[in-house]
Amino acid sequence: MMTRRSALLLLGTAAALPALLAAPRGAASTDLAARAGAFIEERGNQVIGIVNGNGGTDAKRDAVAKVLREAVDVQGVAQFVLGRHWRTASEAQRREYLSLFEETLVRNLSARFGELRGVTFNVGRKQMASETEAVVSTTVSRPNNPDVMLDWRVADVGGAPKIVDVVAEGSSLRITQRSEYAAVVQRGGGMDGLLRAMRQQLAQLESQERR
């Protein structure tokens, strides 16, 4: 049986636990905005260097894809996008979903970045959007085109800043994708229907790249 003292101790630890957990995170969050800004600037310059540099389109796309894989919290975004269906998915479904999601995300984004020759970008405001996420605002300029405002949501994942969302002119990629995927799961016969649709889309993206 539990003694009075150990019960109190347990209570005490339980009460202190949130504070203990919050302390390092609180300290980290104060400089997360600054770190996120530097991180986006560095990665952005890296991508622009690749896009405007020498080399074939395929090589460039691969190089951009590599940067993205490192910079984006793919697992976190994937889980957010699947939402409540993540918990009910089987282990095999989760594994396939994650790999399909990563491929689609990277291909979609790197295909877009590949088009952006001659872009320049400026890092603007950096601020905390929530307790765990910072927003870095950037302005992407292309010659003869209106500027595009891109906001990058950055979170601390395992001690390193990672991108968790891109907000283009106010439209969040992960929120849009989440409602899309939910619709596919609901209408297209559950998780297997979603995986089928994702496989199909990936095949389509691949055939477009080869053209």
Add this chain to the structure above:
Amino acid sequence: MIPRLPLRVVAAVGALALVAGCNLPPPASDPEARAEYFETNDPLEPVNRVTHTFNQAVDTMLLRPAAEAYRIFIPQPIRTGLGNFLDNLLLPRTTVYNALQGNSDRAADSFSRFAINSTLGVFGIFDFASDMGFPPQYEDMGQNLAVWAGTLDGGPYIVLPILGPSNVRDTTGRIIDFFTDPWQWLGQGDTVEALRIARVVAQAIDTREGLIEPLDALKAQSLDYYAAIRSLYRQQRDRDIQNQSVGQRRYFDWTGERQGLPQ
């Protein structure tokens, strides 16, 4: 002769289709699905999807080709000038709506923008106001209603035929907008009527032209285009209501370079 259906039959079939086309909320035993249902707020989804498919067909056959032809055959500076002119026509209403929302600063800005561009900018063709610190603005009755109601919730999602994504609030707003457009009151006669129609058509083509690449990309990348549009519409409207969107300025490009064509 065209056979005419009795009105009562049409009404009965219509009502039946509407009931059959309703999505009912999931049972209380599945709270998460229920929460999602109310968040999506699209009880008319089956009907909306049919309208969406119809709109897509109209877009593919009519609107997108028209927008592409517009881009190919009309030189860029003329398109910019025409777009500026059309945007300028919306400013008086924006000014009044800003005032009705109790936002006198923005009302003053949009009025100054209208005054400068209508005179210096020759009927709004040139946008000097942007350089003077009066950037583009746009307000409509849907945004007014949201501000007055104090909520971003616009009620169930509705896809309007031809006009596209909307909701209960914004559909109501559109109807009021139609009657409060000041250019609707001025003048009469066939020429004025023709100009009004020309304005609506030009506005539609100009808007679609600006959306060629974004919508193509969205279509290529989305698993469910309908759901993507639905989500994007809500996000965009939320931003418009809170005046967080940055007005897109149009630039003149005199180099004669063709844009947007496949390289």
